[in-house]
Amino acid sequence: MKEFFQVLDIDAVLALKEQFECVGHAKIDLNEARGRVLAEDVAAPADIPGFNRATMDGYAVRAASTFGASEGSPAYLEVVGSVTMGELPGFSVNRGQAARIATGGMLPDGADSVVMVEHTDSLDTHTIEVYRSLAPGQNMVSKDEDAAKGQLLLSKGCRLRPQEIGLLSAVGCCRVAVYNRPRVGIVSTGDEVVPCEATPAPGQIRDINTHTLAALIREAGAEPVTYGIVGDRYEALYAAFQRALKENDMVLVSGGSSVGMRDLTLDALESLDQSRVLFHGVSIRPGKPTMLARCGGKAIWGLPGHVTSAMVVFMVLVNPLLVHIGGQRPRIRPPVKACLSRNLASVQGRVDFVRVRLDDRDGRLWAEPILGQSGLIRTMVAADGLVAIDVNSEGLDQGTMVDVTLI
Amino acid sequence: MKEFFQVLDIDAVLALKEQFECVGHAKIDLNEARGRVLAEDVAAPADIPGFNRATMDGYAVRAASTFGASEGSPAYLEVVGSVTMGELPGFSVNRGQAARIATGGMLPDGADSVVMVEHTDSLDTHTIEVYRSLAPGQNMVSKDEDAAKGQLLLSKGCRLRPQEIGLLSAVGCCRVAVYNRPRVGIVSTGDEVVPCEATPAPGQIRDINTHTLAALIREAGAEPVTYGIVGDRYEALYAAFQRALKENDMVLVSGGSSVGMRDLTLDALESLDQSRVLFHGVSIRPGKPTMLARCGGKAIWGLPGHVTSAMVVFMVLVNPLLVHIGGQRPRIRPPVKACLSRNLASVQGRVDFVRVRLDDRDGRLWAEPILGQSGLIRTMVAADGLVAIDVNSEGLDQGTMVDVTLI
Numbered sequence: 001m002k003e004f005f006q007v008l009d010i011d012a013v014l015a016l017k018e019q020f021e022c023v024g025h026a027k028i029d030l031n032e033a034r035g036r037v038l039a040e041d042v043a044a045p046a047d048i049p050g051f052n053r054a055t056m057d058g059y060a061v062r063a064a065s066t067f068g069a070s071e072g073s074p075a076y077l078e079v080v081g082s083v084t085m086g087e088l089p090g091f092s093v094n095r096g097q098a099a100r101i102a103t104g105g106m107l108p109d110g111a112d113s114v115v116m117v118e119h120t121d122s123l124d125t126h127t128i129e130v131y132r133s134l135a136p137g138q139n140m141v142s143k144d145e146d147a148a149k150g151q152l153l154l155s156k157g158c159r160l161r162p163q164e165i166g167l168l169s170a171v172g173c174c175r176v177a178v179y180n181r182p183r184v185g186i187v188s189t190g191d192e193v194v195p196c197e198a199t200p201a202p203g204q205i206r207d208i209n210t211h212t213l214a215a216l217i218r219e220a221g222a223e224p225v226t227y228g229i230v231g232d233r234y235e236a237l238y239a240a241f242q243r244a245l246k247e248n249d250m251v252l253v254s255g256g257s258s259v260g261m262r263d264l265t266l267d268a269l270e271s272l273d274q275s276r277v278l279f280h281g282v283s284i285r286p287g288k289p290t291m292l293a294r295c296g297g298k299a300i301w302g303l304p305g306h307v308t309s310a311m312v313v314f315m316v317l318v319n320p321l322l323v324h325i326g327g328q329r330p331r332i333r334p335p336v337k338a339c340l341s342r343n344l345a346s347v348q349g350r351v352d353f354v355r356v357r358l359d360d361r362d363g364r365l366w367a368e369p370i371l372g373q374s375g376l377i378r379t380m381v382a383a384d385g386l387v388a389i390d391v392n393s394e395g396l397d398q399g400t401m402v403d404v405t406l407i
Numbered sequence: 408m409k410e411f412f413q414v415l416d417i418d419a420v421l422a423l424k425e426q427f428e429c430v431g432h433a434k435i436d437l438n439e440a441r442g443r444v445l446a447e448d449v450a451a452p453a454d455i456p457g458f459n460r461a462t463m464d465g466y467a468v469r470a471a472s473t474f475g476a477s478e479g480s481p482a483y484l485e486v487v488g489s490v491t492m493g494e495l496p497g498f499s500v501n502r503g504q505a506a507r508i509a510t511g512g513m514l515p516d517g518a519d520s521v522v523m524v525e526h527t528d529s530l531d532t533h534t535i536e537v538y539r540s541l542a543p544g545q546n547m548v549s550k551d552e553d554a555a556k557g558q559l560l561l562s563k564g565c566r567l568r569p570q571e572i573g574l575l576s577a578v579g580c581c582r583v584a585v586y587n588r589p590r591v592g593i594v595s596t597g598d599e600v601v602p603c604e605a606t607p608a609p610g611q612i613r614d615i616n617t618h619t620l621a622a623l624i625r626e627a628g629a630e631p632v633t634y635g636i637v638g639d640r641y642e643a644l645y646a647a648f649q650r651a652l653k654e655n656d657m658v659l660v661s662g663g664s665s666v667g668m669r670d671l672t673l674d675a676l677e678s679l680d681q682s683r684v685l686f687h688g689v690s691i692r693p694g695k696p697t698m699l700a701r702c703g704g705k706a707i708w709g710l711p712g713h714v715t716s717a718m719v720v721f722m723v724l725v726n727p728l729l730v731h732i733g734g735q736r737p738r739i740r741p742p743v744k745a746c747l748s749r750n751l752a753s754v755q756g757r758v759d760f761v762r763v764r765l766d767d768r769d770g771r772l773w774a775e776p777i778l779g780q781s782g783l784i785r786t787m788v789a790a791d792g793l794v795a796i797d798v799n800s801e802g803l804d805q806g807t808m809v810d811v812t813l814i
Contacts, residue, residue, distance in 0.1 A: 030603065031618070031621065050612070055713070057666045086600075086611050102667055105665075117666070161622070163619065166787070169618035169619070190493075191493040203458060203496075203512070211437060215568070261509070311570065311573075338741075373462060378553050380570035381573075384739060
């Protein structure tokens with residue numbers, strides 16, 4: 001058995017990201033861009049909305065025409081026209097004048113505010129009474145209020161949410177440069193593993209990890225590429241790893257929790273082209289027997305065999321690297337606070353990730369640890385989130401407020 | 408102008424969901440099922456993992472053979488065989504005997520635990536010393552520990568995360584019954600609105616809402632179907648609404664924030680086949696001029712024209728209905744707690760939704776309100792979340808801990 005010669009802590013693993021290259025990018029249709037990562041800065045090509053726009057139904061006026069107006073002492077204004085939606089008004093509004101306008105209409109020249117229809121009365125077809133005093137700019141947005149021409153709207157590395165899609169459509173950016181979805185190869189290993197569609201013989205189990213990892217990869221906005229199950233032979237592993245590396249931006253090797261399998265995987269990783277094993281062993285639980293090699297600019301991970309361990313390692317270590325190579329700027333995703341429902345023991349020197357169920361009870365949110373070994377997928381199915389117990393902690397007391405990362 | 412004759416509060420709107428029908432379902436490939444909603448209960452067709460399985464490398468033994476063993480007084484066991492991965496061991500282990508086994512291997516008959524290789528020494532090829540006393544069941548999972556045959560694993564209405572995909576693959580469920588993605592038609596309205604690819608003339612603006620809503624619909628796991636921009640004419644609106652209702656499970660009508668447009672939309676909604684307008688007006692801000700009609704079992708929403716208002720209404724009201732018609736059981740998604748960075752005024756009688764940016768500063772998480780009118784898409788781009796100010800509140804003081812719903 002090879003010793004864990006280079007055990008790293010979480011921060012050291014996360015700091016390795018700079019050693020890995022970003023994927024390429026391409027222009028795609030805006031309709032396909034939700035969830036993708038912007039690969040260029042986008043500036044406003046023109047003012048948005050581009051004209052002074054009413055945000056209420058009423059009359060476009062000069063605010064000065066209404067100064068001092070009240071219920072008891074209304075201002076009297078001459079109605080000089082009506083703004084048609086979507087058209088340039090063919091007239092202007094001077095002091096003492098008003099023009100009918102609906103929400104979204106363009107203010108005529110000379111008007112600097114909109115008086116709400118509720119604050120007016122029609123005396124005849126050409127005259128209104130106004131009961132309120134307006135400030136300039138009231139009930140309208142000015143022509144560059146959403147964005148001024150040339151202003152930086154979105155910067156490279158931004159993940160496009162619905163509102164960013166909206167902003168891009170506002171400026172007419174129908175095609176947008178985004179980073180490619182990272183392609184992530186999954187090589188499953190183990191002589192005891194059979195495909196999902198097979199009926200396992202005694203001693204065999206179905207390939208859980210490939211399906212679980214593929215779903216995690218999709219959830220991260222990347223594209224899984226599966227390579228089936230490779231038996232416990234060095235040559236087969238080596239060939240599968242080489243091929244997966246060539247065809248993808250990152251590779252996950254799944255399975256192989258036995259020492260023999262781990263040694264075989266490590267041997268194969270070490271002998272890959274331009275390979276450098278960066279660590280094997282991480283001070284977390286579950287997930288200690290994780291390894292990472294860099295081959296050229298690409299990462300190839302050896303994940304623990306137990307599915308729950310593999311999931312935790314994916315969430316804590318692999319996903320941040322995937323975010324990095326996908327060109328994405330990390331965003332604040334704060335955890336949820338909950339009250340621990342019972343004592344939790346831990347061992348110093350490693351970070352423990354405990355699976356918890358959330359329960360909203362007695363007016364507070366409880367985090368209830370889920371019992372069961374890390375080999376059991378049902379423990380993850382029962383979980384709503386993970387709680388990390390710090391490397392220096394011997395455990396947490398019942399009632400402690402903990403940070404829960406939702407899963 | 409038609410009065411808001413039926414203004415509802417949020418809870419009353421949410422309670423309407425029972426009036427709407429659920430979409431149909433179909434069997435799909437497990438690889439496509441992530442994020443989809445299970446349309447059937449799934450029970451375990453067999454025990455999982457199906458055999459007693461080692462979770463450590465070492466020797467399969469009877470725990471009783473090790474009782475009392477220690478460094479000073481080891482137990483001596485006869486090695487009677489070696490378990491090959493993925494195969495049924497062709498021998499059994501009796502008291503005083505041991506069999507080599509790797510993580511994932513099948514325990515031979517007679518063995519009830521695994522002693523870690525680190526706690527043993529080989530004396531010769533047939534004899535080991537054991538330095539620890541084991542409990543039955545130690546370092547193994549029993550054959551039905553992940554699931555017992557017939558046990559309910561997942562129930563109808565469950566949204567499939569990676570771990571649920573893993574569990575389904577473990578039981579060989581390669582095809583799975585899921586609810587169809589709800590199809591949601593989007594009809595954009597307004598004479599001033601032009602498509603994203605057009606250059607707006609003075610007074611015109613690009614269609615922001617269709618793109619933003621389509622992205623929100625995709626994010627909710629549903630499928631948007633767009634119907635372009637319809638002008639401000641009753642007949643055109645009526646025809647577009649009828650067609651969209653026929654072809655979709657739900658319809659969103661976007662735009663029309665002017666009173667005239669809202670009246671036209673309401674007229675068209677009222678005259679649709681089997682139509683019943685359930686409300687127009689909701690006591691929230693932004694979003695008050697929202698309306699909902701039920702046509703047969705389907706919902707057709709009239710959303711406010713300002714994009715930010717439309718987004719808030721989607722998140723607060725439309726999305727829960729979409730979850731319901733998509734067959735999904737609501738899950739706990741607790742908000743994030745943050746400290747309000749400044750005073751916020753509010754008006755009683757409505758729930759205010761304030762856009763906030765999150766800032767991790769001085770060791771705490773701050774919610775910083777974003778200024779700007781609800782017509783401005785940039786206010787949503789700058790936001791990380793929404794804070795609701797209760798219907799009975801006159802505002803919130805700086806320093807209050809608030810619940811932030813991430814967006």
